[in-house]
Amino acid sequence: MSFSIKKQGDIVVVDVEGQLIVGNRQELKQKVLDELEKGEKKFLIDFSQTGYIDSSGLGVLVSLSKKIREQGGELRLANLNDDLKTLFELTKLDTLFQIADTRERALESF
Amino acid sequence: MSFSIKKQGDIVVVDVEGQLIVGNRQELKQKVLDELEKGEKKFLIDFSQTGYIDSSGLGVLVSLSKKIREQGGELRLANLNDDLKTLFELTKLDTLFQIADTRERALESF
Amino acid sequence: MTDIRSRGEDAAPLGELRIALEVSIPSDVRYIERVVEIVRSQCMAVLFAPRHCALNVPVALSEALSNAILYGNGEDPEKHVRVRAQVDDEQLVLEVADEGTGFDLEEETNDPTQLENIEREDGRGLFLMQQLMDRVERFDDHGNVIRLTLKRGS
Amino acid sequence: MTDIRSRGEDAAPLGELRIALEVSIPSDVRYIERVVEIVRSQCMAVLFAPRHCALNVPVALSEALSNAILYGNGEDPEKHVRVRAQVDDEQLVLEVADEGTGFDLEEETNDPTQLENIEREDGRGLFLMQQLMDRVERFDDHGNVIRLTLKRGS
Ligand SMILES: Nc1ncnc2c1ncn2[C@@H]1O[C@H](COP(=O)(O)OP(=O)(O)O)[C@@H](O)[C@H]1O
Ligand SMILES: Nc1ncnc2c1ncn2[C@@H]1O[C@H](COP(=O)(O)OP(=O)(O)O)[C@@H](O)[C@H]1O
8 A cells, every 4th residue: 555646737646556544544644734734725636546445544535625625725536436436425425525537537627 | 267379470379368277278288289280380378477387287288299299390488477487497397398588589489 | 260269167166165264463453454355365266246355345344353453452462353254155254353342333333424424534434334244243252253244146 | 746655554564463264165176276366365465475475385285286186086076175274474384185095295206307207297296396385294184184384484
């Protein structure tokens, strides 16, 4: 499991490679909060290379979404495969997040 | 596990996808013998997509090599990864077969 | 000569392939991913549906493991979590045992889809287990055990 | 902002991850590949060397399974082959049990690298087990059992 962060225009793009679970979610959280502190406002998390997400991973996404909103920023998610989509639907988190099918769509949507 | 056979010039090229083991070696044998019967003389078996080979798989290769030679034909092997190379070395079968590093080299060597 | 491409002999009939796995880990969440990977490959080996192997089993098992490590054993490095997985052609049964005193399964299961819960960071674990498995049971056996059952056809 | 790429926390220390697996299959060679896949993923989960997981374990286990199915049980569909795999941070121990009457391990082990054997189609199974494992043992336990041991460091 690893995260790669890069910037595309004024958007911070995070790729989650592997699982997003209790063992590594703090790392994702810290990385995004660091960028938020630096003044970044637009965040895109791309799940095209993600395996599975557990409830604590979902919890971190919820927490980040709140923190980003509080700073007047925006968070988008992209590239959830069918299994991950099901996970968001089961928990109704698909109603909380702005989810784009592709990275391009997500980038355009800011 | 599956085999794909195609012809490149006058050379019959067989790709072994997955394992070559007791459960499927007869299939490889039959396919190659069918081509031999049709009069084909040049055979290349490519292992770039092969997982592991067991002793019965090695046995089939030995048997095919004999049968092809008896008909005045030639057999080349190509693209053994390091693990498969070790297997041929342990059994000294690297001395029996003509083994090329790449498919191109093998094709040129006929 | 046309391009011939053939699959190997048909996969073996499933009947009678029985697997029982037992894994013991210390109370450290970093072990979770590896244990999940082992059980997932077991699940694939008996040809469970891809979705079961990629979603239901990994997520439900992760949840049970985290809870066992964090709540049941309080991350005490002296305490262990034991996982038993039994698979046959009908179902997968997972048991996750910790050294804790247990809890009230019904009482503790939240509905995170309720409006007042949707922005909570926690409280989705037991709910997800229930959603992703056909049965979730809890019982005591020298500690707390969660049993998750998933039927092949479901 | 530079491109940051980070690995997750270090893999958990290995000590104390113990896995015991038991698989039972009918005497049909088509089951071999799947059983090997399960054991291989176990081997990867405890971070054995890639070569051990890709070569030594799959090939040695395949050989033991084929022999158990073909010679030990004579492919009798009523007879079963049982595999036990135990892994800890030191070694992998595989036991393959058939319902046959056993054989003389030393007597039956050929050297296929001898000139007179090199063109033989058979007779490489026991030899490969010996080459790829640290120890090969045979004993009786309600049938014939082959025990293969591979040490992590070897
Ligand atoms: N193995 C366990 N031992 C003790 N308590 C547990 C265990 N599993 C769950 N619980 C209790 O159930 C509650 C709800 O768990 P869960 O739905 O997984 O959400 P979360 O873990 O996010 O709190 C936990 O907060 C804990 O109090
Ligand atoms: N499980 C077994 N039960 C009975 N005989 C066995 C068993 N395993 C091996 N043997 C005997 O040992 C011989 C050598 O086996 P091996 O080296 O694997 O080569 P091969 O299987 O190609 O003959 C076999 O031909 C068989 O007679």
